[in-house]
Amino acid sequence: MGRQLVIPAISLKAFEARKEQITKELVEAAEGAGFFTLVDHGISVDEINRQFAISEAFFKLPQEVKAQIPHDLYTNNGWEYKSQIRPSTGQADQKESFWLQRNSQWPSDELVPGFHDATKSFISKCEQISKQVLACLSLALGFPEDHLNNAMDVEAPDNLTQMRMIHYMASENAVGTWRAGNHTDIGCLTLLFQRDGEDGLEVCPGRESHNDFAIGDDFSPLPAHTGPIVVNIGDMLMAWSDDRLKANFHRVRAKEVGKSPDRYSIAYFNTGRRNVVMQGPLKKYPAMTCGDYFLQKTKIQFGHNFNKQSTATT
Numbered sequence: 617m618g619r620q621l622v623i624p625a626i627s628l629k630a631f632e633a634r635k636e637q638i639t640k641e642l643v644e645a646a647e648g649a650g651f652f653t654l655v656d657h658g659i660s661v662d663e664i665n666r667q668f669a670i671s672e673a674f675f676k677l678p679q680e681v682k683a684q685i686p687h688d689l690y691t692n693n694g695w696e697y698k699s700q701i702r703p704s705t706g707q708a709d710q711k712e713s714f715w716l717q718r719n720s721q722w723p724s725d726e727l728v729p730g731f732h733d734a735t736k737s738f739i740s741k742c743e744q745i746s747k748q749v750l751a752c753l754s755l756a757l758g759f760p761e762d763h764l765n766n767a768m769d770v771e772a773p774d775n776l777t778q779m780r781m782i783h784y785m786a787s788e789n790a791v792g793t794w795r796a797g798n799h800t801d802i803g804c805l806t807l808l809f810q811r812d813g814e815d816g817l818e819v820c821p822g823r824e825s826h827n828d829f830a831i832g833d834d835f836s837p838l839p840a841h842t843g844p845i846v847v848n849i850g851d852m853l854m855a856w857s858d859d860r861l862k863a864n865f866h867r868v869r870a871k872e873v874g875k876s877p878d879r880y881s882i883a884y885f886n887t888g889r890r891n892v893v894m895q896g897p898l899k900k901y902p903a904m905t906c907g908d909y910f911l912q913k914t915k916i917q918f919g920h921n922f923n924k925q926s927t928a929t930t
């Protein structure tokens with residue numbers, strides 16, 4: 617632990633003209649570490665800071681106000697507080713988060729001034745960037761260019777793509793606790809925004825199959841910077857690519873000794889639509905709907921909560 621892993625920074629500048637070169641870089645990174653950063657992606661530092669300010673304003677609301685949009689297990693939207701128990705740790709992550717979709721319930725602009733405009737525009741920028749990356753990955757996998765983008769079309773009523781704003785509370789001497797326990801992401805492609813000075817993310821490259829738990833413990837810190845987007849592949853895309861693109865384990869922790877400031881992060885999870893059937897070009901795994909895949913993996917990651925609330929599975 618502690619080895620500094622160098623993950624590639626990939627520029628999206630002049631995307632159309634450089635698509636071939638960008639595809640080459642994306643695939644190399646996705647087949648290797650499974651993590652990379654995107655730069656020249658079209659979201660300015662000001663826009664990123666504005667969205668973080670919105671997120672901070674939301675999390676500063678009183679608990680009972682945030683609880684007016686509670687986390688719902690079936691849709692996975694809404695606000696949760698220290699409720700996610702990771703199978704890897706058996707403990708609740710020391711965080712609160714708010715999951716949202718284009719059409720889910722959002723806090724009003726009276727509660728969080730500017731929430732709707734800022735968040736809508738931030739989401740549509742995330743969509744544009746995701747579309748570019750997914751077009752490249754589709755082609756590289758031997759699918760038609762629009763295959764993955766159609767499968768993740770956010771305009772479709774069965775879309776599962778979500779944004780998640782996360783707040784890890786400041787802590788002191790956090791030995792034995794986890795801000796986010798070791799996990800892989802469930803969906804296809806995650807864009808993660810961090811801020812300067814709010815470190816804690818650690819990544820673990822190397823995984824053979826999307827069902828593989830044998831991960832070793834060679835985690836490397838990935839320092840937080842405002843600007844570059846950290847991107848990782850999720851389990852769904854790993855399965856969909858016959859395990860060619862790697863969904864890797866990652867986690868977030870606070871300092872075991874000493875003070876850790878609050879950490880805010882924003883993740884945008886591209887996920888296949890509920891009714892779309894996914895299968896890799898080599899048909900390594902049986903075809904299944906993205907909705908079934910999502911539910912199966914969600915039950916592994918949130919199984920304790922599903923057991924508490926039996927209606928969630930219906």
Ligand SMILES: O=C(O)CCC(=O)C(=O)O
Nearest residue numbers: 782796801817868881883
């Ligand atoms: O906050 C972070 O940096 C990581 C969040 C994360 O991995 C997740 O929500 O899946």
Ligand SMILES: [Fe+2]
Nearest residue numbers: 799800801866
């Ligand atoms: Fe994650």
